[in-house]
Amino acid sequence: MIDLRDLYQEVILDHSRNPRNAGRLTEPSGTAKGHNPLCGDLITLDVLVEDGVIRDVSFDARGCAISVATASIMSDMLKGKTLEEAHDLFRRFQKMLTGPDAEAEGLDKLEVLAGVREFPMRVKCATLPFHTLRAALDNEPGTVQTE
Amino acid sequence: MNAPAGQNPEILAARDDFPLLARPMNGRPLAFLDSAASAQKPRAVLDGLRDFYESEYANVHRGVYLLSAQATDRYEAARETVRRFLNAGRPEEIVFTRGATEAINLVAETLGRSGRLEPDDEIVLTVLEHHSNIVPWQLMRDATGVRIRAAAADQDGNVDVEAVFREVTDRTKLIAFSHVSNTTGTVLPAREICHRARERGILTLVDGCQAVPHAAVDVADLACDFYTFSGHKLYGPSGIGALYGRLDLLTSLPPWQGGGSMIEEVTFERTTYAPPPARYEAGTPNIAGAVGLAAAIDYVQRFGSENIQRHESVVLKYGVDRLQAVDGVRLIGTPRHRAGSIxxxxxxxxxxxxxxxxxxxxVAVRVGHHCAQPAMRHFDVPATIRASLGIYTHASDFDALVEGLGKVKGLFQL
Structure with a gap:
């Protein structure tokens, strides 16, 4: 059985307490809201995309340590990435959490969330920021739900 | 910690009647504190279900063979058990449903189609309601044009009679509220609300899901028009519940679902409907579920609802006291009268x-909004941790909870 300290690692606790890129952008090119009705996690995420490249990301999150830490680490990693690279990151992240083996290739700092795969009830907490990101990149109206 | 005084030795021993509670959980003894979501089942219910299926099961009503007659007797005896449990006047006033959710939908839908409501009529709910006592009324509102008003709770989670009647106007046709909140454990002044409503000709529906496992309920004394509860929260099987409805109402409301059993005569031109309760029980009912529910009621009545109430209030107070003593813990709702949940x-x-x-x-607790999002907004929290008890809950379960909270603090370096 995986130790809880592998889930709640120091880095995760730090990001959940002091989320990077917290707040809102003044002139985002896309905004989306994400909601996990199961636990009440709520995230509003702004992106600024120019010429197919993510220039800035900011978010406002009210949620558990897993979802806030994911949003924080994710937002740090996204700046300067192309849309293609951002979508690829989401695919890899999902694969790490739900794929047959915990493959973390190319996930860089997000690898710290690999322990979440041992807690199936919590996978949605980790993927919520990414689902919200995808909606923000498409600038979809409405709220993204994880279930 | 020392066991609190005033516990009932017979009820303390009840835990041994629940086989599941002996199952270790993640290598630890199970401290099951989620009975408000669904309660565990005693052997009396499990054995009752098996015996019924092994020796008396057949479809009910209209069978000419002995087995069907016996199954029908058992099904109708279960109705009588529920009638006695709620102190309803007549067995026809008890309709078996899938649970409280289905019962509230039944009342909302048939009332909506009854022609008794006009656009601009109003119904009053409370801010503490479970979604199952909100959404069916919204569906009915969309069909009829009635308005929904919600009575406020105070900061401690009390809902006073005055708060309810502040929302009542000349257009109020119905007040629907939970007897006990599934979130804060608040016991609402159901008797006062129902009596005052009746004086003004306003119908009442009481959601008793969180009340019947913890206290005696008497629908005659309450003077409510509808009362409902789910069997699975009362140590019975899932998929069965009951609706009490005043006979004259059940007789005058239109049918709900159509199908077998609820008819008198069917032609392609016209169908006449059976009187209640059959009118509201279309199709083959949950026969074994009703038998299992009766076994559950018999089980709790062996202890006596008053004894259960007295015993549980000691255990619950112990839980409240222990949680309140934990640094960094804040209770959501500190109602004057509490049952079942913290x-x-x-x-x-x-x-x-x-x-x-x-x-x-x-330690099994429920976390989230408890299907009571308006209540979460009232307390300005996205979610809570809820510990809820049953007849088998011991003070030591709360010890395990508090110890677990210590682990939380350690892990999160608080």
Whole structure:
């Protein structure tokens, strides 16, 4: 059985307490809201995309340590990435959490969330920021739900 | 910690009647504190179900063979057991449903189609309601044009009679409220609300899901028009519940679902309907579920509802006291009268994270909005941790909870 300290690692606790890129952008090119009705996690995420490249990301999150830490680490990693690279990151992240083996290739700092795969009830907490990101990149109206 | 005084030795021993509670959880003894979501089942119910299926099962009503007649007797005896349990006047006033949710939908839908409501009529709910006592009324509102008003709770989670009647106007046709809140454990002044409503000709529906496991309920004394509860929260099987409805109402409301059993005569031109309760029980009912529910009621009545209430209030107070003594724990709702549930939050740790850590300690609690999002907004929290008790809950379960909260603090360096 995986130790809880592998889930709640120091880095995760730090990001959940002091989320990077917290707040809102003044002139985002896309905004989306994400909601996990199961636990009440709520995230509003702004992106600024120019010429197919993510220039800035900011978010406002009210949620558990897993979802806030994911949003924080994710937002740090996204700046300067192309849309293609951002979508690829989401695919890899999902694969790490739900794929047959915990493959973390190319996930860089997000690898710290690999322990979440041992807690199936919590996978949605980790993927919520990414689902919200995808909606923000498409600038979809409405709220993204994880279930 | 020392066991609190005033516990009932017979009820303390009830835990041994529940086989599941002996199952270790993540290598620890199971501290099951989620009975408000669904209660565990005693052997009396499990054996009752098996015996019924093994020796008396057949479809009910209209069978000419002995087995069907016996199954019908058992099904109707279960109705009589529920009638006695709620002190309803007549067995025809008890309709078996899938649970309280279905019962409330039944009342909302048939009332909506009854022609008794006009656009601009009003119904009053409370801010503490479970979604099952909100959404069916919204569906009915969309069909009829009635308005929905919600009575406020105070900061401690009390809903006073005055708060309810502040929302009542000349257009109010119905007040629907939970007898006990599934979030804060608040016991609402059901008797006062129903009596005052009746004086003004306003119908009442009481959602008794969180009340019947913890206290005696008497629908005649309450003077409510509808009362409902789910069997699975009362140690019975899932998929069965009951609706009490005043006979003259059940007789005058239109049928709900159509099908077998609810008719008198069917032609392609016209169908006449059976009187209640059959009118509201279309199709083959949950026969074994009703038998299992009766076994559950017999089980709790062996202890006596008053004894259960007295015993549980001691255990519940112990839980409240222990939680209140934990640094960084804040109770959500400190009502004057409480039954069944305690909601709380922890500083700087989200309930979902708390739940995951507690699970590892063998402590099963519910975290989230408890299907009561308006109540969450009232207390300005996204979610809470809820510990709820049953007849088998011991003070030591709360010890395990508090110990688990210590682990949470350690892990989150608080």
């Amino acid at each position: 909601s709380f939050v922890m500083d700087d740790v989200h309930p979902h994270d708390v739940g995951t850590v507690l699970d590892r300690e063998g």
